[in-house]
Amino acid sequence: MRLIRQIISWPLDFALPRRCAGCGGIQPFIGDFCASCWLQLDQITGAGCLRCATPIQEAGLICATCLAHPPDHDGVLAAVDYGPIARRLVLRLKYGRKPQFAHVMARLMARHAAAYPDALLIPVPLHWTRLWQRGFNQSLLIARCVASHTGQLVHPQALVRTRRTRPLGRLSQKDRAIEVRGVFRLANGFGSLVQGKDVLLVDDVYTSGATANACAKLLKRNGAQSVRILCWARVVIDAP
Numbered sequence: 455m456r457l458i459r460q461i462i463s464w465p466l467d468f469a470l471p472r473r474c475a476g477c478g479g480i481q482p483f484i485g486d487f488c489a490s491c492w493l494q495l496d497q498i499t500g501a502g503c504l505r506c507a508t509p510i511q512e513a514g515l516i517c518a519t520c521l522a523h524p525p526d527h528d529g530v531l532a533a534v535d536y537g538p539i540a541r542r543l544v545l546r547l548k549y550g551r552k553p554q555f556a557h558v559m560a561r562l563m564a565r566h567a568a569a570y571p572d573a574l575l576i577p578v579p580l581h582w583t584r585l586w587q588r589g590f591n592q593s594l595l596i597a598r599c600v601a602s603h604t605g606q607l608v609h610p611q612a613l614v615r616t617r618r619t620r621p622l623g624r625l626s627q628k629d630r631a632i633e634v635r636g637v638f639r640l641a642n643g644f645g646s647l648v649q650g651k652d653v654l655l656v657d658d659v660y661t662s663g664a665t666a667n668a669c670a671k672l673l674k675r676n677g678a679q680s681v682r683i684l685c686w687a688r689v690v691i692d693a694p
C-alpha cells in the first residue's frame with residue numbers, strides 16, 4: 455500500500471516548482487538536473503576499460519585487473535561515475551523510497567541500453583526477505599523505466615537469489631566472490647529464454663562486480679550469447 459501511495463504521489467513530488475533530482479534546487483535545468491549538479495554528474499562516455507569501464511589512459515583497451523582476472527560478463531554500461539550526486543539518487547531511490555528516481559536514472563541509462571535493441575533486460579534480484587522489507591526491487595524499477603525508452607523486454611523473474619548475502623562492501627574482493635558463489639539460480643523455464651540471447655543485467659550500482667559476475671556466469675552457462683551489465687553508476691575501486 456505504501457508503495458502504491460508513493461507511485462500515486464510521483465507527480466506531486468515533481469509538482470511546480472520543478473526540482474533538481476540532485477539537490478532539490480529550482481535553478482534552470484538540463485534534463486532532470488540543475489546546471490551545477492549536471493556538471494558534477496560524471497557521465498561515462500565510453501572511454502575506459504572495455505570490460506569493467508574503469509578509467510584507463512587509453513580508450514579501447516582492457517585494464518590490468520581484467521587482463522589478470524577476466525570477468526565472466528562482456529562489459530559494463532554505466533551512465534555515471536558513483537560521485538556524490540549519483541549516490542544521492544541511489545539512496546533516495548532505495549532507502550528514501552522515492553521510486554521516481556528510477557526514471558531519472560533510466561533516462562541517462564537508456565542510450566547505453568539502446569545500443570543493444572534486441573537484448574533482454576534482466577534485473578539483479580533481491581532475496582525475498584529483502585524484497586519484503588523494502589517493498590520493491592530498485593533494479594527492476596530501473597529496468598522497467600529503461601524499457602519504457604527502448605522497448606526492450608524485461609524479465610523480472612528470470613534470476614532467483616537463493617539466500618541472503620552479507621553486505622559485500624566490508625569484504626575483500628576474494629571473499630565477495632566466495633560470498634555470492636551459488637547464490638543465484640535461473641528460474642524454471644528461463645533456460646530456453648536466454649539461449650543465444652544478448653542480456654543486459656540491470657543493477658543500480660556496479661561496485662566490485664562480484665554479484666554481476668555471478669549472474670553473468672550463470673546466464674552464460676545457460677546459453678546466453680552475451681551478458682553486459684547495465685547500471686546507473688560505477689564505483690571505481692583502487693587496485694587491491
Ligand SMILES: [Zn+2]
Binds near residue numbers: 489491
Ligand atoms: Zn541540483
Ligand SMILES: [Zn+2]
Binds near residue numbers: 517520
Ligand atoms: Zn577492467
